[in-house]
Amino acid sequence: MKIVVVGLGYVGLSNAVLLAQYNNVIGVDISQERVDAVNARKSPIIDSELSKYLAEKDLNLSASTDLEASVIGANYVIVSTPTNYDETTNFFDTSSVEAVINQVIGSEPNACIVVKSTIPVGFSDHVRNRFDTDAVIFSPEFLRESRALYDNLYPSRIIVGEKSERAEIFASLLAQGALKPDIDILFTGAREAEAIKLFSNTYLAMRVAFFNELDSYALSGDMDSGDIIKGVSFDPRIGDYYNNPSFGYGGYCLPKDTKQLLANYGSIPQNIIRAIVDANTTRKDFLAEAIIKQLPKTVGVYRLAMKAGSDNFRQSSIQGIMKRIKAKGI
Numbered sequence: 001m002k003i004v005v006v007g008l009g010y011v012g013l014s015n016a017v018l019l020a021q022y023n024n025v026i027g028v029d030i031s032q033e034r035v036d037a038v039n040a041r042k043s044p045i046i047d048s049e050l051s052k053y054l055a056e057k058d059l060n061l062s063a064s065t066d067l068e069a070s071v072i073g074a075n076y077v078i079v080s081t082p083t084n085y086d087e088t089t090n091f092f093d094t095s096s097v098e099a100v101i102n103q104v105i106g107s108e109p110n111a112c113i114v115v116k117s118t119i120p121v122g123f124s125d126h127v128r129n130r131f132d133t134d135a136v137i138f139s140p141e142f143l144r145e146s147r148a149l150y151d152n153l154y155p156s157r158i159i160v161g162e163k164s165e166r167a168e169i170f171a172s173l174l175a176q177g178a179l180k181p182d183i184d185i186l187f188t189g190a191r192e193a194e195a196i197k198l199f200s201n202t203y204l205a206m207r208v209a210f211f212n213e214l215d216s217y218a219l220s221g222d223m224d225s226g227d228i229i230k231g232v233s234f235d236p237r238i239g240d241y242y243n244n245p246s247f248g249y250g251g252y253c254l255p256k257d258t259k260q261l262l263a264n265y266g267s268i269p270q271n272i273i274r275a276i277v278d279a280n281t282t283r284k285d286f287l288a289e290a291i292i293k294q295l296p297k298t299v300g301v302y303r304l305a306m307k308a309g310s311d312n313f314r315q316s317s318i319q320g321i322m323k324r325i326k327a328k329g330i
Contacts, residue, residue: 001173002026004071004111005078006100008034008063010045011116011141012080014148017053018177020061026070027063038063046311049149067100071108076170080116080141085256090263092120092256098127105133112166116141118197118257121264124161124190137162138190139170140197145251146309152177157184161193198264201257202276207242208249209279215245216286247287248280248317251306255280255315284317288324299325 001023005016008029016027016038029035037044039062043051053059064070071077081096097117104113113136115124124138138161143151158174160167164187171185188196211229218225225245233240249255258280262273291299301322304313313319 001075002073003076003078003173004028004067004074005080006067006104007080007082007096007117008038008044009080009082010047010143010145010148012078013038013043013045013050014047014143014152015078015080015116015141015174016061017050017057017059017149018152019173020059021057021177023060023173025059025061026074027061028065028067028070029063030065032065035063035065045148046309047146047148049147049153053149067103068107071104071111074108074111076114076173077104077108077111078114078116083117083119083256085259090259092118092260094119094123097123098130101127101133101136102131105131105135109133109135111135112137112170114139114160114170118253118260119194120260121191121194121198123194137164137167137170138193140193140200142197142200145306145312154178154180155183157186159186159188159193159196161188161190163187163189198257198261201254202261202273204242205249205254205258205280206272206276208246208254209276209283211243212245212248212283213279216283219290246317247321248283250315250317250319251310251312252314280317281320284320284324288321291321291325292328292330296330299330 003019003023004026005012006028008027012027016025019025027038034044041054043054079097079100081100083092083094083097086093097115101113104111115136115138119138124136127136128134140159142156155178158171160171167187175183214228215225218228229243232238233243258277262277265273301318304316304318305311306313306316
């Protein structure tokens with residue numbers, strides 16, 4: 001197969017490397033620096049498995065900034081460009097994804113376009129109607145920053161938002177490159193696949209918010225939150241995982257995905273989804289106020305990264321704490 005991957009961030013590069021083990025893969029990015037790094041077999045992002053595979057594995061992988069030339073003859077084109085949340089429109093900004101789809105349709109109309117970027121529910125139907133094409137399908141990505149390739153080599157599941165032969169072929173390509181045996185594979189409708197991504201991340205954000213509010217309660221009552229969490233987590237229905245109190249959920253996915261899911265609800269009644277979004281602001285307010293009450297003249301911040309092992313502080317929650325403290329003149 002000839003596969004083109006557009007966007008060489010965590011999602012795109014990990015998919016490109018995974019698929020380049022058995023296919024001819026071209027990675028496309030607007031950054032010449034990233035393209036040069038991939039062609040030099042160096043990872044432009046911090047990820048141990050990506051660095052190892054690029055340096056040591058026999059990959060049929062090249063990179064380019066020329067999308068139009070790269071997609072000629074492609075069987076599949078994976079789109080993994082950023083979809084930042086637009087606070088003005090209260091929806092994801094999908095303009096980069098739509099621009100790529102439009103260009104691919106014009107250059108290689110026979111290619112199957114697989115969107116890996118996170119998108120609103122209904123996006124696939126929207127672009128199919130807008131561009132009068134059936135070439136677009138959606139396949140959600142479930143990975144962690146700094147462990148992106150690992151999470152593709154050992155995927156929790158593979159989901160493709162179409163019940164078709166081309167969807168089955170694409171899923172088999174992902175499974176072929178993975179190391180995990182017996183991967184759960186699910187084929188759904190387009191909107192169901194889009195919803196799976198948003199609800200999965202919102203549930204994870206809910207866990208973060210829950211244990212943060214537990215910690216706020218413990219701090220206010222001079223209790224050991226670690227002991228409370230340990231006792232709660234012994235219940236196998238709750239589990240001892242994803243339960244570490246923090247400054248709030250941050251990073252590229254959870255803040256924007258929870259807001260997008262809330263926006264998708266529209267007039268549909270809900271309470272929990274709104275609470276998950278609001279809880280993150282409440283947590284930052286609580287921690288910032290706890291610091292401000294101590295009347296410090298200067299506050300030092302050790303590490304901006306959103307989590308251990310990451311080189312990325314985009315949307316890290318500590319920045320929200322910093323802004324609140326600085327607003328008080330500290």
